[in-house]
Amino acid sequence: xxxxxxxxxxxxxxxxxxxxxxxxxxxxxxxxxxxxxxxxxxxxxxxxxxxxxxxxxxxxxxxxxxxxxxxxxxxxxxxxxxxxxxxxxxxxxxxxxxxxxxxxxxxxxxxxxxxxxxxxxxxxxxxxxxxxxxxxxxxxxxxxxxxxxxxxxxxxxxxxxxxxxxxxxxxxxxxxxxxxxxxxxxxxxxxxxxxxxxxxxxxxxxxxxxxxxxxxxxxxxxxxxxxxxxxxxxxxxxxxxxxxxxxxxxxxxxxxxxxxxxxxxxxxxxxxxxxxxxxxxxxxxxxxxxxxxxxxxxxxxxxxxxxxxxxxxxxxxxxxxxxxxxxxxxxxxxxxxxxxxxxxxxxxxx
Amino acid sequence: xxxxxxxxxxxxxxxxxxxxxxxxxxxxxxxxxxxxxxxxxxxxxxxxxxxxxxxxxxxxxxxxxxxxxxxxxxxxxxxxxxxxxxxxxxxxxxxxxxxxxxxxxxxxxxxxxxxxxxxxxxxxxxxxxxxxxxxxxxxxxxxxxxxxxxxxxxxxxxxxxxxxxxxxxxxxxxxxxxxxxxxxxxxxxxxxxxxxxxxxxxxxxxxxxxxxxxxxxxxxxxxxxxxxxxxxxxxxxxxxxxxxxxxxxxxxxxxxxxxxxxxxxxxxxxxxxxxxxxxxxxxxxxxxxxxxxxxxxxxxxxxxxxxxxxxxxxxxxxxxxxxxxxxxxxxxxxxxxxxxxxxxxxxxxxxxxxxxxxxxxxxxxxxxxxxxxxxxxxxxxxxxxxxxxxxxxxxxxxxxxxxxxxxxxxxxxxxxxxxxxxxxxxxxxxxxxxxxxxxxx
Numbered sequence: 006x007x008x009x010x011x012x013x014x015x016x017x018x019x020x021x022x023x024x025x026x027x028x029x030x031x032x033x034x035x036x037x038x039x040x041x042x043x044x045x046x047x048x049x050x051x052x053x054x055x056x057x058x059x060x061x062x063x064x065x066x067x068x069x070x071x072x073x074x075x076x077x078x079x080x081x082x083x084x085x086x087x088x089x090x091x092x093x094x095x096x097x098x099x100x101x102x103x104x105x106x107x108x109x110x111x112x113x114x115x116x117x118x119x120x121x122x123x124x125x126x127x128x129x130x131x132x133x134x135x136x137x138x139x140x141x142x143x144x145x146x147x148x149x150x151x152x153x154x155x156x157x158x159x160x161x162x163x164x165x166x167x168x169x170x171x172x173x174x175x176x177x178x179x180x181x182x183x184x185x186x187x188x189x190x191x192x193x194x195x196x197x198x199x200x201x202x203x204x205x206x207x208x209x210x211x212x213x214x215x216x217x218x219x220x221x222x223x224x225x226x227x228x229x230x231x232x233x234x235x236x237x238x239x240x241x242x243x244x245x246x247x248x249x250x251x252x253x254x255x256x257x258x259x260x261x262x263x264x265x266x267x268x269x270x271x272x273x274x275x276x277x278x279x280x281x282x283x284x285x286x287x288x289x290x291x292x293x294x295x296x297x298x299x300x301x302x303x304x305x306x307x308x309x310x311x312x313x314x315x316x317x318x319x320x321x322x323x324x325x326x327x328x329x330x331x332x333x334x335x336x337x338x339x340x341x342x343x344x345x346x347x348x349x350x351x352x353x354x355x
Numbered sequence: 356x357x358x359x360x361x362x363x364x365x366x367x368x369x370x371x372x373x374x375x376x377x378x379x380x381x382x383x384x385x386x387x388x389x390x391x392x393x394x395x396x397x398x399x400x401x402x403x404x405x406x407x408x409x410x411x412x413x414x415x416x417x418x419x420x421x422x423x424x425x426x427x428x429x430x431x432x433x434x435x436x437x438x439x440x441x442x443x444x445x446x447x448x449x450x451x452x453x454x455x456x457x458x459x460x461x462x463x464x465x466x467x468x469x470x471x472x473x474x475x476x477x478x479x480x481x482x483x484x485x486x487x488x489x490x491x492x493x494x495x496x497x498x499x500x501x502x503x504x505x506x507x508x509x510x511x512x513x514x515x516x517x518x519x520x521x522x523x524x525x526x527x528x529x530x531x532x533x534x535x536x537x538x539x540x541x542x543x544x545x546x547x548x549x550x551x552x553x554x555x556x557x558x559x560x561x562x563x564x565x566x567x568x569x570x571x572x573x574x575x576x577x578x579x580x581x582x583x584x585x586x587x588x589x590x591x592x593x594x595x596x597x598x599x600x601x602x603x604x605x606x607x608x609x610x611x612x613x614x615x616x617x618x619x620x621x622x623x624x625x626x627x628x629x630x631x632x633x634x635x636x637x638x639x640x641x642x643x644x645x646x647x648x649x650x651x652x653x654x655x656x657x658x659x660x661x662x663x664x665x666x667x668x669x670x671x672x673x674x675x676x677x678x679x680x681x682x683x684x685x686x687x688x689x690x691x692x693x694x695x696x697x698x699x700x701x702x703x704x705x706x707x708x709x710x711x712x713x714x715x716x717x718x719x720x721x722x723x724x725x726x727x728x729x730x731x732x733x734x735x736x737x738x739x740x741x742x743x744x745x746x747x748x749x750x751x752x753x754x755x756x757x758x759x760x761x762x763x764x765x766x767x768x769x770x771x772x773x774x775x776x777x778x779x780x781x782x783x784x785x786x787x788x789x790x791x792x793x794x795x796x
Binding site: 042045111137138142171176215222235238250286289331337 | 397550554579584585588608654656657669676679689691778
């Protein structure tokens with residue numbers, strides 16, 4: 006099988022070519038070579054990969070993204086994940102960002118994928134009940150394809166060799182992939198806030214995803230206290246991403262007077278403050294932000310110069326993001342630690 | 356249903372319209388298909404008093420009948436013979452075998468019938484299921500448990516063979532089957548219908564960890580080990596398929612869903628590198644026993660690096676206070692951070708848990724205002740249950756403990772990469788049960 010030999014060449018852990026045998030043997034071989042995430046795959050036969058390639062007008066040999074992977078390489082992983090050809094433009098767009106969903110860091114990050122625009126309905130994505138869970142073929146397999154292409158096309162992801170997350174991250178199986186509930190959001194769609202037109206289809210990638218807190222509703226008296234506690238409970242090197250059920254989104258709009266996302270982000274920036282000594286006491290703030298402060302980068306340089314008890318902001322407003330997802334069975338909402346890495350066009354990959 | 360059926364108190368069930376189908380299913384299954392009910396529109400949360408008044412004064416969105424007329428009629432009209440007759444029906448199990456078809460078509464059939472989690476499966480052929488069944492001494496037709504997604508829902512029973520079908524679909528190997536049977540026999544679902552979108556966590560202890568090649572180290576919670584991944588996935592698939600299904604809007608009501616639900620954070624404890632006794636030993640098992648522990652809720656994950664001198668207590672307190680007060684608290688520590696905690700004076704796990712219980716306090720007025728505390732804890736306090744009754748009597752500005760002491764626990768998992776710190780998490784995992792794997796060999 007030419008496809009399998011091709012994959013063997015891509016992933017350094019599978020040096021020798023595979024001889025086509027029965028399906029069970031091939032599945033075992035894929036697993037043994039570290040090409041899967043441990044769950045069953047669809048074998049990337051030439052006909053299946055061919056059908057996947059038909060999901061985009063881009064040529065199989067064309068290069069995708071800053072890591073210069075080929076459209077065919079991406080198609081192989083999309084097939085393995087169980088994706089339909091109709092999803093392929095979204096998966097190519099993810100590859101075009103060059104962001105890895107399998108970043109090797111001892112802190113065990115994962116990725117999150119948010120889809121906006123008309124493609125959401127074209128490929129039957131879920132933004133309602135159960136959107137982040139195992140309830141939508143498009144959501145699940147797009148997210149999984151992102152994980153598999155990251156491990157197979159960006160140098161492998163083998164524990165102790167090319168992956169060093171001390172604990173691992175359970176979100177890495179399917180990268181929390183979902184579509185925004187644009188119709189029920191009180192705000193403009195997320196991709197519009199990233200300068201796309203509402204009629205564009207776009208995919209956004211967030212990194213980190215080590216942290217995730219949740220609550221029900223926004224209480225009239227104490228909501229500011231509760232949200233502040235949630236913000237102060239997070240490692241400040243992650244950035245707040247609010248994933249709001251539409252009920253909760255409207256509550257934020259009404260209780261906070263946040264007519265725009267930017268107003269809410271500014272409130273978050275103002276609310277989350279700690280004395281400078283506490284802020285610089287976080288190990289990851291020391292490791293990741295102190296060098297930038299010492300190089301004079303603001304606002305970190307000023308935070309470093311501040312006296313121990315001076316309050317400093319944990320999060321800059323431009324790093325605080327809000328998406329709306331959920332089916333309004335209740336006003337639950339979540340705050341992830343998720344760093345916005347990219348929002349890119351899907352249409353360019355149709 | 357309990358008020359009406361058990362105590363004979365005339366009752367009308369009130370729900371928002373989104374719950375129509377699940378309510379219909381639950382009342383039928385409890386023999387009260389004509390249980391009186393009325394619906395208001397979705398949502399209630401976030402609506403002004405005037406809007407809510409309009410709900411009450413307006414029509415039931417499902418029937419078009421004035422809401423209050425349904426309530427009054429439901430409470431006052433006499434029950435007819437039809438109302439109390441119940442309803443006879445067969446719980447239709449799916450046939451043991453589906454019609455033979457090409458592999459690709461069968462995969463589509465499984466997906467379309469919502470028998471999968473939407474990811475590719477291994478088709479449960481008779482041959483593969485037979486191999487799975489050969490890995491236990493239990494007979495294929497032995498009834499081993501019952502499960503339901505919601506209280507008062509149908510408590511579906513299932514056999515060893517049905518569990519084997521789901522284990523094959525998940526991609527599990529026969530040698531993992533005793534662990535999967537232990538999970539199934541517990542009767543704890545990994546796919547509750549809760550609107551909060553809870554997920555499960557699975558922790559394995561004892562010799563079986565190494566017998567089946569589980570990962571206790573680097574990447575243990577991630578997509579890096581066949582046993583971890585497929586055992587966790589089998590638990591999820593059997594939960595949805597053996598308790599009547601998990602379909603959004605019908606039998607799954609999680610508003611946002613939970614990405615942990617694919618494989619339920621399944622891993623083995625790193626007993627060898629832990630400074631404390633293994634988790635299952637703390638639950639009364641012998642170290643030589645193999646066990647599986649199930650946790651529920653799993654809404655939150657608070658992440659941290661290291662335990663910095665002089666500041667760690669304040670940092671951990673902030674992490675705890677950042678959780679919703681309805682959470683449970685499970686410290687999930689990599690070996691290095693577990694040793695860091697031990698070096699801070701926590702020579703036993705219990706000492707750490709005692710400290711966390713004391714550290715997690717907030718003013719009583721703030722505790723009681725959390726929506727989930729109002730929903731689930733306030734009723735228990737008003738019935739006099741301790742410690743909640745005393746907490747309710749506490750002045751609003753006085754501190755109370757956020758989490759019951761017995762809802763706080765710790766496990767050790769992870770490897771020791773060359774990194775500047777240990778990394779650890781607090782996950783809102785509610786320890787439900789620890790059961791023997793050995794009984795299912």
